[in-house]
Amino acid sequence: MSTRLPPELTVGFEEIDRHHRRLIDLMDAATAAARNGDLAAARAGAAALGDELVTHFSSEEGFMAEALYPDRARHKAAHDLFLQDYAQLGKELEAGLSDLAVHWLTIRVPEWVKFHIGVNDVPLGQYLTARHFRPEQPRATGAKSRPS
Numbered sequence: 001m002s003t004r005l006p007p008e009l010t011v012g013f014e015e016i017d018r019h020h021r022r023l024i025d026l027m028d029a030a031t032a033a034a035r036n037g038d039l040a041a042a043r044a045g046a047a048a049l050g051d052e053l054v055t056h057f058s059s060e061e062g063f064m065a066e067a068l069y070p071d072r073a074r075h076k077a078a079h080d081l082f083l084q085d086y087a088q089l090g091k092e093l094e095a096g097l098s099d100l101a102v103h104w105l106t107i108r109v110p111e112w113v114k115f116h117i118g119v120n121d122v123p124l125g126q127y128l129t130a131r132h133f134r135p136e137q138p139r140a141t142g143a144k145s146r147p148s
């Protein structure tokens with residue numbers, strides 16, 4: 001499954017857009033599990049989404065640092081704050097599928113992700129695209145190889 005991004009959520013930098021499609025797929029699965037009252041699937045979905053968020057934020061932060069993106073401190077602060085909040089969702093889910101956990105998975109997380117993409121990631125994508133930015137190395141593996 002692969003979601004098509006609507007225009008307002010398209011960053012225009014393919015590596016980030018690809019991550020966002022995956023994030024939205026995972027988010028939709030976690031949201032559906034919460035709506036269905038399926039605690040095990042909601043926990044698994046929230047954990048998978050959390051892992052993907054950490055990887056994705058780290059990747060974006062690497063791009064911002066490499067490209068000397070002027071707004072990188074504020075953008076990273078938005079990631080950090082959200083991950084702190086997201087950890088609370090994990091704790092909430094340990095206790096069960098409470099109204100608060102369902103609210104997070106069905107409303108708060110999707111709203112934050114869409115808001116963040118529109119407000120923070122679209123300008124980053126425009127900056128990277130305008131500079132024909134290419135990452136120095138693949139981010140997914142964390143490899144530290146450099147051509148000599």
Ligand SMILES: [Fe+2]
Pocket residue numbers: 057060075079116120121
């Ligand atoms: Fe971001």
